[in-house]
Amino acid sequence: MEPILSVQNLNKYYGDQVGCKNMNMTLYPGEVVGVVGESGSGKTTFINSISGNLNPDRGKILINKDNEIINFLEISESLKRLLIRTELAFVHQNPRDGLRLDVSAGGNISERLMSIGQRNYGNIRQTIFKWLDKVEIDKSRVDDFPRTFSGGMLQRLQIAKNLVTSPKIIFMDEPTGGLDVSVQAKILDLLRKLVRELHLSVVIVSHDLAVIRLLADKIIVMKNGEAVESGLCDQVLDDPQHSYTQLLVSSVLQV
Amino acid sequence: MIELNNITKKFTLHNQGRTNISVFKNLNLKINPGEIVALTGPSGVGKSSILKMIYGNYFFQSGEIKINNYKIDHKYPRNIIELRKNTIGYVSQFLRVIPRVPTIEIVMEPLLEINFDQEEVRERAEKILLDLNIDKNLWNLSPLTFSGGEQQRVNVARGLIRNYPCLLLDEPTASLDNVNKDIVLNLINEKKDKGSSIIGIFHDESSRKYLNAREIDITKISHAN
Numbered sequence: 357m358e359p360i361l362s363v364q365n366l367n368k369y370y371g372d373q374v375g376c377k378n379m380n381m382t383l384y385p386g387e388v389v390g391v392v393g394e395s396g397s398g399k400t401t402f403i404n405s406i407s408g409n410l411n412p413d414r415g416k417i418l419i420n421k422d423n424e425i426i427n428f429l430e431i432s433e434s435l436k437r438l439l440i441r442t443e444l445a446f447v448h449q450n451p452r453d454g455l456r457l458d459v460s461a462g463g464n465i466s467e468r469l470m471s472i473g474q475r476n477y478g479n480i481r482q483t484i485f486k487w488l489d490k491v492e493i494d495k496s497r498v499d500d501f502p503r504t505f506s507g508g509m510l511q512r513l514q515i516a517k518n519l520v521t522s523p524k525i526i527f528m529d530e531p532t533g534g535l536d537v538s539v540q541a542k543i544l545d546l547l548r549k550l551v552r553e554l555h556l557s558v559v560i561v562s563h564d565l566a567v568i569r570l571l572a573d574k575i576i577v578m579k580n581g582e583a584v585e586s587g588l589c590d591q592v593l594d595d596p597q598h599s600y601t602q603l604l605v606s607s608v609l610q611v
Numbered sequence: 612m613i614e615l616n617n618i619t620k621k622f623t624l625h626n627q628g629r630t631n632i633s634v635f636k637n638l639n640l641k642i643n644p645g646e647i648v649a650l651t652g653p654s655g656v657g658k659s660s661i662l663k664m665i666y667g668n669y670f671f672q673s674g675e676i677k678i679n680n681y682k683i684d685h686k687y688p689r690n691i692i693e694l695r696k697n698t699i700g701y702v703s704q705f706l707r708v709i710p711r712v713p714t715i716e717i718v719m720e721p722l723l724e725i726n727f728d729q730e731e732v733r734e735r736a737e738k739i740l741l742d743l744n745i746d747k748n749l750w751n752l753s754p755l756t757f758s759g760g761e762q763q764r765v766n767v768a769r770g771l772i773r774n775y776p777c778l779l780l781d782e783p784t785a786s787l788d789n790v791n792k793d794i795v796l797n798l799i800n801e802k803k804d805k806g807s808s809i810i811g812i813f814h815d816e817s818s819r820k821y822l823n824a825r826e827i828d829i830t831k832i833s834h835a836n
Contacts, residue, residue, distance in 0.1 A: 357689075382689075384689055387689070387692070537710075538710075538711070541709055541710040541711045541712075542711060544709050545709050545711065545712050548709065552723065552724075569707075570707075570709055573688070573692050574688050574692075587685055587688050588667055588668075588685060588688035588691050588692070590667075590668050591667055591668050591669065591670055591685060591688075591691075594663065594668040594669060595622075595663070595668065595669045595670045597623075597670060598625075599625030599626055602624065602625050602626055603625075603626050606626070
């Protein structure tokens with residue numbers, strides 16, 4: 357099997373400041389890669405740089421689209437936009453950043469569908485209902501504005517909005533960040549099911565090691581903009597080799 | 612078949628004065644198909660470490676581990692993930708699950724990796740839960756609120772619902788009463804008869820005898836303590 361996404365020697369600077377440097381990652385179909393580290397370690401810079409939100413300064417991002425390798429940083433802006441609408445999806449920590457609050461829930465979900473040319477109202481409506489059902493939002497809420505939704509519902513709506521066009525690669529920045537723990541459990545369960553059912557490939561950033569342990573197959577530990585350790589998720593968490601990872605793992609509070 | 616050749620394992624605790632703890636040097640071990648190996652020795656001697664190295668949770672410094680001739684190589688996490696999906700089952704001591712997910716779904720999950728027929732998988736999960744005396748009323752509840760023995764049986768159900776060529780069992784009967792212990796031991800024997808290579812830690816001698824296990828005293832080969 358070939359990787360669906362491969363990041364090679366990626367660097368992003370803010371002036372003289374290091375955002376992230378010498379980052380490498382391979383993501384296979386159906387795989388979840390977790391990126392962890394303290395705040396300021398470069399996690400969000402990294403995920404933004406590989407998802408088209410930021411322009412990295414150096415490095416390669418190779419995306420495998422139907423066995424054709426696309427050099428993401430060297431394609432035209434329009435092709436890049438198309439890829440971002442179809443093959444890629446980005447779930448923000450704050451669902452309000454990923455949703456249009458003055459457009460109905462159904463309108464939010466249909467946006468990506470329409471942007472790739474779907475016009476049949478009946479089909480679109482059906483797809484919307486299918487996705488509301490998948491993310492466990494009552495169908496009766498389809499015409500309500502997201503601003504009337506709770507935080508957990510907003511996050512589920514954002515997930516539906518992103519996954520409706522069956523993107524292959526999903527980027528998530530702290531998807532359970534601002535949610536209380538009972539809602540967090542529900543989102544984690546949803547994400548795991550979707551990954552398995554739809555064979556999604558996911559890059560997920562979180563400072564919460566427990567979330568990463570439950571979701572991720574592989575892990576990248578970042579510090580000061582660089583990866584200090586990476587590998588099989590439970591090996592890195594159970595038997596960390598680098599001093600910083602050991603510090604991170606041993607700092608988690610036990611409940 | 613599980614093979615460990617010349618394994619060296621040590622822990623370096625960077626934040627605690629760079630303490631080095633050597634656990635194994637030149638560890639060799641082989642578990643044949645249809646065989647049960649029981650690791651014995653006092654706690655802290657490295658029994659679980661062996662299981663974790665085989666499963667890939669623990670890194671090792673040198674030597675090689677082969678599972679049905681596939682090497683455990685941490686440079687290629689993808690291969691370990693595939694091995695786990697297809698070849699190695701692991702019943703750990705503790706249940707680690709997402710809160711609020713129903714027991715039946717937790718048990719179904721490993722089988723759903725390879726079988727996409729929800730109904731068939733559900734039937735298999737129901738059968739093994741019945742075999743393990745988990746009350747039907749509990750199937751739709753999260754196991755996190757169950758008793759220790761019930762949680763352990765859910766863990767066993769999850770690990771034994773498939774027929775893995777290799778099985779790792781970390782105290783699968785530790786908190787079970789005698790009736791349920793015998794049920795679990797019988798399930799393990801069934802897996803052995805189907806040709807699994809099984810390695811485990813069983814705290815009581817009667818279990819080891821019942822399973823007709825080849826006992827290996829880790830004290831003699833471990834460097835810990």
